[in-house]
Amino acid sequence: GFGSSVEAAMSDEEHHFEGADSGASLTYPQQAGTIRKNGYIVIKNRPCKVVEVSTSKTGKHGHAKCHFVGIDIFSGKKLEDIVPSSHNCDVPHVNRTDYQLIDISEDGFVSLLTENGNTKDDLRLPTDDNLLSQIKDGFAEGKDLVVTIMSSMGEEQICALKDIGPKS
């Protein structure tokens, strides 16, 4: 039949999607066409959240390319990139961990309680006044706060606060 080439192409790769246990790396390659709004992407070596994806063609009868608008997840800066849609992009490994907030020190560091009972004391408070006051105010009101630390490509930052009730 006329479809033999299709069948051949499809059975070329008889993967059974495994590969969930490879070691953690900073970024992973992913085809540009599969990256969705709300996903992550590396643009100019910065981890970004994708806030806009559009596709266009190179010339009327050319191939598709993706236009990404991303926002640096740490600095909040807007970055853009254009990639042919069949090419790979780097997708950052973004990790988020919850800690209980124990203390805010005078010199601008937070003291956090990890899941296994240790403390983590190496994280600086954000310098932005607004963010800083949201954390400090909540803590000052005596709420029991859980902070979420987002880390990616060697950087980390507090990205969310959660009030889990008054301090006991």
Next chain:
Amino acid sequence: MQRSPNDLSQLQATMRAIELACSSIQMMVNPAEAEATILSFCQSPQPYQACQYIIENSQMPNARFQAATAIRDAAIRELEFSAAEKETFLAEVKQATLGIHGADVQFIGINFLESLVSEFSLSTSTTMVLPTEFHDQCQKSMELEYLKAFYCWARDAALSMTNKILDSDSAVPETKASTAALRLMLQILNWDFRYSKNGVEGAKGRKNVFSARVGNDNNLSRRSECTVVQPGPAWHEVLISSGHISWLLSFYRALRKKFSCEGFWLDCPLAVSARKLIVQFCSLKGDIFHSDNGQMQENHLLQLLSGIIEWVNPPEAVSKAIESGKSESEMLDGCRALLSIATVTTPVVFDQLLKSISSFGTLTLLSALMCEVLKVLIVSNAEEETWSWVARDLLLDTWTALLVPIESGGKTGLLPAEGRNAAANVFSLIVESELKAASASACSDDVDTDYFQASVSAMDERLSSYALIGRAAIDITIPLLTNLFNERVARLHQGRGITDPTVTLEELYSMLLIIGHVLADEGDGETPLVPKAIQTQHVASGESEKHPVVVLSSSILNFAKQSLDPEMRASIFSPRLMEAIAWFLARWSSTYLMPPEETGENSGSGYDNNHMVQSLCSSKALLIFGEHNQGKSVLDLVVHIATTTLVFYPGEKDLQALTCYHLLHALVRRRNVCVHLVALDSWHHLANAFANERLLFTLYSAHQRSLAQTLVVSASGMRNPDASNQYVRDLMGHMTNYLVELSSKNDLKIVAQQPDVILSVSCLLERLRGAARATEPRTQKAIYEMGSTVMNSILIFLEVYKHEFAVVYLLLKFVVDWVDGQIIYLEAQETAGVVNFCMRLLQLYSSHNIGKISLSLSSSLLSEAKTEKYKDLRALLQLLANLCSKDLVDFSSDSTETPGTNISQVVYFGLCIVIPLISLDLLKYPKLCRDFFSLLSHLLEVYPEMVAQLNDEAFSHVLGTLDFGLHHQDTEVVDMCLRALKALASYHYKETSVGKVGLGARAAGSKDQSGQMSEGIFSQFLRTLLHLVLFEDYSIDLVSAAADALLPLILCEQALYQRLGNELIERQVNPAFKSRLANALQSLTSSNQLSFTLDRMNYQRFRKNLNHFLVEVRGFLRMI
């Protein structure tokens, strides 16, 4: 009129003051003071006498002008006159209009009438804070008593000036007044005639008292600005039999001869107004013509056409003149006139009109005109909007008006033979011009090429008009398309590897769109039939293979088949060309591939068999693509092409979207096609690749969802339910296993965050969701198993991915769709399991999100986070609503016997979890708002007793949102709130009337901490609702729902209702209104034997009463 000397001296004083003011303005002496004098005169109450005196006596034109202006302003300001005043006043206006006081005042007089007519036509009236009722009466009396008289004054004014204008070599003062008169006549013909139609359109005459402005939904216009004018028989004399039109035509004809003179030209206001009026006359319709088989109307149109024809004929000369600088406006007005005539006639009558006065028919003229316009378009660069664009669109609309079959009017889209040739000529030029445009644009490096669908739908209207013209002569047009298509295919082959194919590719792209529109209609989810024009037209050859549609279809199929060859694909089949092919195949397949009634098998599947069999008999030749003919091999070819676009066009999202959402969906829409699909090797390979291979994971994840849905739907083609279920298990089993295995890994927390794992999980969830959406009774079992296998994994993922919005949302959406498909089929035990799972899901989600604040430097990331939350909540509301449906529809076998899950309790519990997450801010999202209120109204309707059990916080939240919803813009939201209120109030009333507590303290009101008495909820809502129905704007559709809510509220709070009613009456100042209101309130609660019960009958009576009540009182209560 007799005047006392006292009055007289005062009038003289006023006149002198005004004359003085006018001259000081002229001489620039103290202009500010003079202006103030004139302004205060204009604004003084009832200045009519003074004005009349000035107009009659002043020697100063400026003073007369000011007086006339003052009358105009005052009359509009003070619409109320006594009858005698009105007569005097109008007599004055008539004299002015007819030119007794000179040309200046004549102009003002006509202008005044124009403002008056526009003021009374509600759509253009200004806000005056008068009762709506008053506006209606004015409008009616204007239409019945004055409109025709005004028209005659304007006509007589114009007539009296004719000679002066035509005899003069340059513009005279009369030109201005004459233009105004023509404009006034046009404006009167534009009036929305309601009352003079012998009650034929009674519904239109009934006024909507519920919203301030009458909508335009009554417009009869089909697609362009062309409105039909139907003033009724009373206007026959004035417009038709008086020779008025022949005067107008000869007036314009004479005017045309003067265009070379100074002061007159093609676009001078007088010429423009005259042409507009002539065009307006072409839209005259209805019982203004005697019922003589349309003879009178035909004569009328012929008369107009013989005047208009010089504007557009001969087309070549006309267009040449425009191209060399002549204004196009007359030619465009000629096109507008043709459009109007086409709108009120049938193709045959249309064509015949011209034949009686010339050697060719109107269709031939239309065709020649269109060809000329297209030629200009082809030559000129089609970049900017030129006259030829406008003309083309007008003429296309004319063709559409003629060719679109209108069922009710008995109009057929069939053209007379001569007309068919005319249509074929036009069509061939259309194709030529489109090809020209395509090749011109092919190499423009337009980076922002629109998404295919967007560009097709933007062109769709035009393409549909083309299709109508093409279908009018298929024996000529389709072979033409075949030749042009084949020519280009041959050109591609000859030039392969030698020349750049881009231009030819773009031409083929354009042709596929045109051919797709000519051959088939858009189905919109239904199975479209072979277009009537194609079915019914006699085509000479009897053999299938030679039927022009078959020949053309085969050409395209053969060409598309070449895309399967790798070399051909690389050199010819660009992604854009494949998009057109996928789109064409989807559209074509829905109509021609295995048309449904061939097998008796699906006689029960809801198609209107009789109708279809009939229509199919007339087009036997087209059955060549049926199941027992070439159908199977064509289906196989289509599947191969679809697979090719998914496999060999990596990253071509738009192309793949067309394949997934259009082409493949079109194939599985009909079960008889599915039967053949599942038997095909090509389909089997596609399913297998999807289930087991990595390759299709690189498709966009939403496309994977669609593909899963398509494949599961095709399982309906298996021979029995067991085989269908097994098909689904084989397809999805591997995927669920992967998710279960992953969720049970020890190092899940670490692994799960890896982007590649997130991608796999996301794709699999999308696929599961696609499968869930395809649930049908036949495959329900397998899909239930699929979901229940992963229930536990879903909860684990929800925990692990709690910070990963994109995954959380997919998890929720899968559960929503799965529960939606399954819930009505589940047995008691299964239901308990699913409900329990949903509750755990809700609790888990809530525990992750209550009290959570996102921190980010970026405001756009924060607003994204808010949108994400909105989407989640909407999914959760949908989930609760889906669970609710179990109480309404239940197909399980054991629903009565075994003690089932108490759905109401579960859903209330769920609502309590969700409500704290929903803020009024979030309710600004319209979809969330609808979902929330539909769930709320459903819950309150079905389980009102549960409200008493809500805690205080949740209770006040629910009521706050109800109050918010009552004032919402969205009619549906208001309706749902009214239903909820009805449910609450009627529950309380029924309970308390048998001695129970009902809503107890919540209904009674309470003292707050400061000792302030706060009203009970029903008192609050009674006030709110009364105010709403009496004073606010709302849709007429809401009256019944408002009545249903108001009745139980009144019954719950009778004392308050009495008090509110009395307050309303007291507030009326006008004694007539006061007594009308008192009577209306009385009959609202007493007429139609209204009683104190809440049964169906009583609700119906109250609906009637409220309707009468509102029609009676809203007219004077509301001010606009």
